[in-house]
Structures are given as C-alpha cells and as structure tokens.
Amino acid sequence: MNPLEAVEIARRQMTLFFIVDTSGSMNGEKIAAVNTAIREVLPEIADISSENADAQIKVACLQFASDVQWLFKPADVEGLTWTDLNAGGMTVMGEAFNELNKKLSRKEFLDSPTGNFAPVLFLMSDGQPTDEYRKALDSLRENRWFKVAIRVAIAIGDDADKNILEEFTGNSELVLTAHTPETLKQMIRFVSVTSSKIGSRSSGIGVGGGSANPEEESKQAEFAEQVKEFKDENADLEALSDGF
Amino acid sequence: MKELSSNTRIPLSNGITATVKQKLGEGGQGSVYRVEINGNDYALKVYNKYPSRAFVRNLEDNVKKGAPTKHFLWPLWTVDSSEMFGYVMDIRPKEYVDFSKFLVAKARFASWSAMINASIQITYAFRELHRKGLSYQDLNDGNFFFNPTTGDVLICDNDNVCPPSTNLGIKGKCRYMAPEVVIGNNKPNNLSDYFSLSVVLFMLFFNNHPFDGKRVADVPCLNDAIERNVYGENPIFIYDPNKANNRPVRGIHTNVIIRWPLFPDFFRQAFIEAFSEDVLHDPNKRKSDNEWLRILTQLRSQTITHTCGNETFVDLDKTFTLCFNCQKSIEKPLMLTIGKQRIALYPKMKVYANQTSSFDDMFTVTSEVIINKNNPNIWGLMNRTQDKWKAVYPNGKELEIKPNAGLPIYKDVEIQFSSHIKGNIQ
Numbered sequence: 001m002n003p004l005e006a007v008e009i010a011r012r013q014m015t016l017f018f019i020v021d022t023s024g025s026m027n028g029e030k031i032a033a034v035n036t037a038i039r040e041v042l043p044e045i046a047d048i049s050s051e052n053a054d055a056q057i058k059v060a061c062l063q064f065a066s067d068v069q070w071l072f073k074p075a076d077v078e079g080l081t082w083t084d085l086n087a088g089g090m091t092v093m094g095e096a097f098n099e100l101n102k103k104l105s106r107k108e109f110l111d112s113p114t115g116n117f118a119p120v121l122f123l124m125s126d127g128q129p130t131d132e133y134r135k136a137l138d139s140l141r142e143n144r145w146f147k148v149a150i151r152v153a154i155a156i157g158d159d160a161d162k163n164i165l166e167e168f169t170g171n172s173e174l175v176l177t178a179h180t181p182e183t184l185k186q187m188i189r190f191v192s193v194t195s196s197k198i199g200s201r202s203s204g205i206g207v208g209g210g211s212a213n214p215e216e217e218s219k220q221a222e223f224a225e226q227v228k229e230f231k232d233e234n235a236d237l238e239a240l241s242d243g244f
Numbered sequence: 245m246k247e248l249s250s251n252t253r254i255p256l257s258n259g260i261t262a263t264v265k266q267k268l269g270e271g272g273q274g275s276v277y278r279v280e281i282n283g284n285d286y287a288l289k290v291y292n293k294y295p296s297r298a299f300v301r302n303l304e305d306n307v308k309k310g311a312p313t314k315h316f317l318w319p320l321w322t323v324d325s326s327e328m329f330g331y332v333m334d335i336r337p338k339e340y341v342d343f344s345k346f347l348v349a350k351a352r353f354a355s356w357s358a359m360i361n362a363s364i365q366i367t368y369a370f371r372e373l374h375r376k377g378l379s380y381q382d383l384n385d386g387n388f389f390f391n392p393t394t395g396d397v398l399i400c401d402n403d404n405v406c407p408p409s410t411n412l413g414i415k416g417k418c419r420y421m422a423p424e425v426v427i428g429n430n431k432p433n434n435l436s437d438y439f440s441l442s443v444v445l446f447m448l449f450f451n452n453h454p455f456d457g458k459r460v461a462d463v464p465c466l467n468d469a470i471e472r473n474v475y476g477e478n479p480i481f482i483y484d485p486n487k488a489n490n491r492p493v494r495g496i497h498t499n500v501i502i503r504w505p506l507f508p509d510f511f512r513q514a515f516i517e518a519f520s521e522d523v524l525h526d527p528n529k530r531k532s533d534n535e536w537l538r539i540l541t542q543l544r545s546q547t548i549t550h551t552c553g554n555e556t557f558v559d560l561d562k563t564f565t566l567c568f569n570c571q572k573s574i575e576k577p578l579m580l581t582i583g584k585q586r587i588a589l590y591p592k593m594k595v596y597a598n599q600t601s602s603f604d605d606m607f608t609v610t611s612e613v614i615i616n617k618n619n620p621n622i623w624g625l626m627n628r629t630q631d632k633w634k635a636v637y638p639n640g641k642e643l644e645i646k647p648n649a650g651l652p653i654y655k656d657v658e659i660q661f662s663s664h665i666k667g668n669i670q
Contacts, residue, residue: 003506003568004356006451006499008349012466053347053385053447054419106464114496115463148467197272202419203471217468 013112014055014119014200015074016045016192019096021125021156022063026087030126030156030244033181037188039082044189045196046078055117055200060109064096065089074109093125093164094133097140104145118148118217120195123168124188126156126244137167150195150223154178154187157244173228180243187237190230198223248277248290256281256321256332257307262288278335288323289403290330296413300329302406307331312376315369317400331403340389340398343444347385347451354393356547356555361395363445364540364606369399370441371533374434379408381432383440384420385447408433418475419453420444423524426476435527442518442531445540449507452500454519457482457490461497481519483512506568508546508559514539541585541598541606548590550574558588578653580625582667589653589669591615591623600629600661610661614650624650625659634660 020034042059049057058074066089072080100121103109110116140146153165155177165175176191178184198219231238248254252264262279269276274291303319311318319331345351353359366388373380380387382404389398404414409431418426420443422436430436446454460466460474474480480490482497483504492500504512514531523529531539543557550556554569564573580587585599595611597603610629616622626648627633633645636658645651651659659667 001502003502004359005352006346006349006503009347009447009451009453009499010456010461010496011348050350051342051344051348053344054417110464114461116465118465118467145465148465202417202475203468204417219468 009053010114011053012055012115012117013058013074013110014117014196015058015060015109016077016120016196016199017100017122018059018061019100019121019123020061020063020085021091021093021127022065022085022087022089023091023127023130024065024088025091025127025159026156028087029181030184031085031087033184034124034188035082035084037185038192040185041189041192042077042080042082044193046080048193048196048200049077052200054202057196057200061085062096062100064092064099067092068095068099090130091125091127092131093129094131094136097133097136101136101140101143101146104143104149110145117199118150118219119145120150120152120199121146121168122191122195123151123153123165124156125153125165126160128159128161129164133164137164141167141170148217148220150199150217150220152176152191152195152223152227154184154191156184158242171224173224173231176227176231177238179238179240183237183240186234191227194226194230195223198226247275254279254288254323255325256323257304258321262286262323262332264288274330279332281332285335286320286332287317287335288330288332290323290328294327294329299403299412300324302410302412303331303403306378306402306405309376309378312372312378313369315365315397315399316373316402317398318402333400333402336389336398336400339391339393340396341392343385343388343390343448346390346392347447349451351390351392353390353395356557357544358391358393358395359448360540360544360547362390362397363395363448364537364544365395365397366399366444366448367441367533367536367540368606369397370437371537373405374437374533377407378405379432379434379437380405380440381412381437382414382416382420383437383444384417385444388444416440418471419455421475422527423476423479424527426472430527435530438530438532439524439527441533441536442515445536446515446519450500450503452482452492452497454481454515455479455490457497458493459490461493479519479524480521481516481524483516484520485516486521506557508543508557509561511539511543511557537606538584541596545585545587545593545595545599548574548577548588549592558590560586560588578655578669580659580667580669582661582665589613589623589625595625600667601665602662613653616652623653625653626650631662636660 057077059077060074061071063069063071063085151169153169153175155162166172176187178187203218248264250264254262262281265278267277277288279286279288307319317333321332323330341351387401406412420440422439424430425432425436463470480487482490482492518531546558550567552570556567558565564575578589582599591613593613594609597605597608597610600610612626614624627645630647635643635651638656657669
C-alpha cells in the first residue's frame with residue numbers, strides 16, 4: 001500500500017437512536033410527518049458524519065406498537081436508506097424501554113472497537129403506554145449509557161404522556177411538543193441535526209471549566225441550551241392549538 | 245437573526261456596500277453568505293446573536309491590524325448595525341479542501357512534498373500571528389484548508405484571534421486543547437497554541453491523534469470525565485518510550501502504524517519530546533512554532549525523489565536508508581551543511597532562501613540539485629539567485645558561481661553564499 005494513501009482515521013462511534021411510537025393513533029399524518037422528516041434529515045446527518053474526524057455517526061431505529069421491533073440496528077448514516085414506518089396497534093412503551101436497556105451495552109449495539117461517544121436517545125410518542133412501563137423505565141434510568149446520553153423527546157399532540165417523556169429526558173426543557181405535521185417535521189430536523197453535531201464531536205471546553213452541574217455531561221448541557229434557544233425562537237409553535 | 249435574502253444590500257465599515265448573492269453555510273455561531281463588493285465575490289459571516297462588546301472591539305482591532313500572512317482568511321471589513329454584526333473575508337477557492345476530509349481519507353496529498361509544504365505554511369502562519377502579539381486559541385481540524393496538489397494552506401475562523409489569555413468566550417475541542425486548558429488551569433495563550441499546533445502537525449503527518457492508542461480505544465464510552473482525563477489530566481503519547489500502555493492498535497490505528505517508521509529518527513524524536521509527560525504538563529517547555537519550522541524545513545531537506553520515481557526520506561545519520569516505495573537501499577548522499585541545516589544533495593532537491601541567506605524566507609527557492617545532461621553521474625548545485633556565490637575547493641582553488649550557473653557537487657567543497665553564510669559539502 002502507498003503510505004500516502006491513508007485509511008480513515010480511527011473514529012469513535014456516535015449512535016443516534018430514534019425510538020418511535022408507531023401505535024394506531026400515530027396512523028395518518030403523524031407517522032407520515034415522522035417518515036418524511038427522518039428521510040429528509042438523514043442526508044444532513046450523513047454530511048455531518050462524513051467530514052467528522054472525531055466520530056462516525058450511526059443511526060438506529062426502534063419502533064414500538066403492539067410489540068417492539070428494530071427497523072434497523074446501528075448503521076452508518078452515510079448511504080442509509082429510510083424505510084417508512086407503519087402505524088397500528090397498542091403502545092408497549094415499557095417493552096421498548098426494556099429493549100433499549102438491553103441494547104445499550106458494549107456487548108450489544110455499542111461494540112465499536114474504536115469506542116463510542118455517548119449516544120443520542122430521541123423518543124417520539126403521541127400517547128400513553130398500554131403496558132406496565134414503570135419498572136422498565138426505572139431500570140433503564142440506571143443504565144450507564146442512558147445516564148450519559150443526550151436524551152430528548154417530542155410529544156406529538158396533546159394526548160402524549162408528557163410526564164413519562166420528562167422522566168425519560170430527565171429535564172422538562174428537553175420535551176418538545178408538536179401540534180402540527182409541519183412543526184413536527186421542523187422539530188425532528190432540529191433535534192436530529194443539533195444532537196448529532198454536539199454528540200459526535202470531542203467535548204467542548206469552555207474557557208474556565210465545564211458544566212456547572214457536575215452530574216450533567218457538558219454535551220447534554222450544550223444541547224439543552226440549544227433546545228431552549230430553539231423553543232424561545234419558536235414559542236409560537238408550541239403554543240399552537242392541537243392540530244392533530 | 246433572520247436569514248438574509250439575495251440582493252439584500254449591506255453597508256460595510258469602509259463605507260461601501262455588499263450585495264448578498266447566496267447562503268454558503270451555517271455554523272454554531274452564525275451563517276456565511278457569498279456577497280459581491282465592487283464586482284468581486286467575498287464571504288460574509290453574520291452572527292446569529294449580536295456578540296459582546298469585547299468581541300466586537302477585538303474583531304475591529306484585528307481588521308485594523310490586517311492579516312499576519314496571506315494564509316489567513318482574515319476579517320477585512322465589519323458589518324455593524326443595530327440588528328446584526330458580521331465581517332467580510334476572502335472567499336475560499338474551490339481547490340482548497342477541509343483538513344477533516346484528509347483525516348477521514350476523502351482527500352489526500354499528491355505528494356509528501358505537498359504534505360510537508362502544508363506543515364511549513366501552517367507553522368509559519370502561526371509564528372507570524374504570534375509575533376504580532378496575537379493567539380489563535382482554538383486550533384482544530386475545522387480551521388484549515390489545504391490544496392492537495394501543492395500543500396498550500398488557508399486558515400479560517402479567525403474571529404477568535406486575540407491577545408494571549410484574553411477571554412472572548414471561545415470553546416475549543418478537548419482533543420486539540422492543551423492539557424492545562426482542558427483541566428481549566430489556564431486560559432488559552434501562545435503556549436497552548438504551541439501544543440495545539442503540535443497535535444495538528446502530528447495528525448497531518450500520521451493521520452492519527454497523538455493520544456489515541458489502546459488506552460483510549462478501550463474506553464467504551466468517552467464521556468466528559470474520561471475525555472478530560474485522557475486529553476487533559478493524564479494524556480499519554482502513543483509512542484511514549486516510558487509508557488507502553490497506549491500504543492497504536494493494529495486494525496484500528498492503521499495509518500500511524502504504517503507511517504511512523506517511515507520518518508527519519510530526528511523527526512520522530514521531535515514528537516516524542518513534544519508529547520513527553522514532562523513537556524505536556526509544563527507549557528514553558530513546549531516547542532515554539534519557530535522550532536517546529538526548523539524541524540519541518542529539515543525534513544523537507546531530507547525528502548528526496550528516488551530513482552524509482554517516488555519520494556522517500558533519507559536518514560542523514562545512517563550510511564544507507566531503504567526507499568519505502570521500492571525497498572531498495574539508498575546510499576547516504578552527500579549533504580550540504582549550512583549552520584544547523586543539512587540538505588541531502590539528491591537530484592531535484594531544492595534549497596531555500598532561509599538556508600542560503602539571512603532572509604527568513606522558507607518558500608523562495610535559491611538553489612536546486614540537477615543532473616548533468618552529458619554525464620548523469622555528475623550532479624550539480626544551481627544558483628537560482630541574482631547573487632554571485634563562491635566555491636572554495638580543498639586545495640584552496642576558488643570558483644565563482646554566477647546566477648543560473650551550476651557547481652558540480654564534490655565532497656569537501658565550501659560554498660560561500662554571502663560574506664557570513666557558508667555551506668560545506670560532506
């Protein structure tokens with residue numbers, strides 16, 4: 001091999017998990033908006049990954065309805081093709097938490113030989129769990145990957161159980177509420193791009209020290225700050241009356 | 245800040261007007277547009293939020309000071325209205341490619357010479373910046389563009405450039421910041437710039453971060469605390485002779501494993517010193533950009549085009565070196581010693597003004613080695629300057645070397661480039 005022709009630098013892996021409620025109530029324009037938004041944002045995330053010497057971005061998608069299913073396991077975002085999610089059935093959110101808990105492990109999905117950056121866990125739901133979720137959520141919250149992850153959720157419409165979403169993110173500021181398909185698309189794009197950018201690079205060091213809260217990762221803090229700015233700028237979007 | 249639509253006219257600090265043509269991109273802090281000013285295209289960066297007074301004043305100062313060298317895409321004029329703040333800079337020509345693309349192997353240098361030229365240009369540019377009393381503070385792989393064919397360099401994101409230890413609220417990347425800055429003991433200054441420069445140089449040559457070896461790859465999840473540890477509190481160079489727990493791993497750190505053994509000992513030693521535990525934690529011991537320039541220009545003077553047609557490095561402390569392309573042995577060539585610099589006298593080798601004169605110019609060629617047309621066994625050193633040089637033979641005989649004339653290369657000849665700069669062929 002000509003030594004001038006380098007191979008790609010050893011990059012860590014950063015996985016963006018889409019965790020999507022595909023129960024019956026999501027049917028119609030909600031799931032259509034989710035599909036369109038993710039389909040459209042993947043090439044943008046591929047761009048972020050393709051020139052990023054710190055980490056390669058992978059994307060995984062877990063859907064939950066009457067059961068849970070990986071639409072795809074962590075896959076390189078470059079060249080990834082989205083397959084539309086279909087909605088129908090119940091809302092086994094507890095099972096989804098259990099499944100996620102199982103896969104957030106170095107022996108499972110986070111097995112990159114070059115190591116990982118903390119993942120992004122992005123939950124979207126429009127309703128209430130139809131299964132026993134409490135124990136599942138409690139034990140997920142003990143998962144060490146979960147603790148360091150950038151966590152964010154979108155409540156789709158007013159029927160979503162925001163309390164659970166808040167428990168998932170650990171911060172009410174990190175739950176966004178979408179009332180129209182347009183807003184939903186806009187939020188998915190914002191959340192996916194911003195979390196990918198922040199999550200996939202070496203930690204930022206602000207001059208004079210890191211995050212004020214030592215329990216909080218600086219990336220989580222930076223992301224929370226950007227979500228807050230987004231919410232402030234788009235206050236009118238969340239205040240809309242429910243169009244779903 | 246609302247997006248600027250095309251044809252928006254924007255008054256600049258110099259009294260003329262820029263016309264927005266199209267949006268080029270968007271970053272964390274703001275957006276960049278292509279604008280037209282007096283018929284020429286420029287780039288305009290507009291901040292999302294009106295920055296602090298100190299930031300604005302610093303940027304205005306930098307506009308007045310002007311670019312330290314042509315390598316900087318420097319702020320030329322500012323845009324300052326109640327609603328927005330920004331600055332105009334030259335537009336980056338298409339042939340310049342992001343450093344990060346080189347790192348992820350989507351671009352590569354056409355030759356080792358181009359790579360070395362890039363390293364010299366970066367280091368020179370930062371030396372001049374520092375000599376102006378400024379520091380860059382946030383060197384990382386997002387700040388540089390290289391021409392893959394020539395190695396020419398452009399440096400962007402110059403809006404955080406400010407006097408050392410001034411705080412404009414910059415946020416650097418852990419992997420490129422000096423340990424004392426990562427830990428939070430110091431604000432970025434020239435000495436932390438020196439550290440970042442050595443990281444950038446290492447990555448440019450070896451396509452691997454100097455601290456990314458086994459110890460770092462073994463970390464399942466690099467969170468804040470661990471990142472601060474491996475890049476701040478307790479960084480370990482992958483080739484630290486005293487610590488073997490962070491060596492590159494086969495199959496992961498492929499580039500550095502292939503390239504590290506190819507370089508001459510003195511060059512590898514420079515990085516071993518720069519990233520030794522002692523120097524990592526004592527900023528005053530860091531290699532300055534001027535020292536790096538000596539090392540890099542020395543490497544350039546040991547980079548030859550072998551008879552197999554490819555470039556390779558010769559080690560001037562060994563009697564022979566293997567060409568890393570064809571694996572054939574290369575006998576140590578004669579070398580021209582001028583002060584501390586040693587130049588391998590091999591066909592196509594170039595000698596530069598900083599070596600043959602007191603001018604601090606490492607880009608102008610003053611001499612090169614050519615093959616005699618009639619007898620390929622005779623190599624000559626050409627005078628590419630407008631000055632006359634003098635050669636003195638061991639028997640005392642003297643020969644004048646006129647501009648564009650050549651001197652056959654023989655051992656023990658002394659060349660007087662000027663009254664006080666002499667070289668010896670050994």
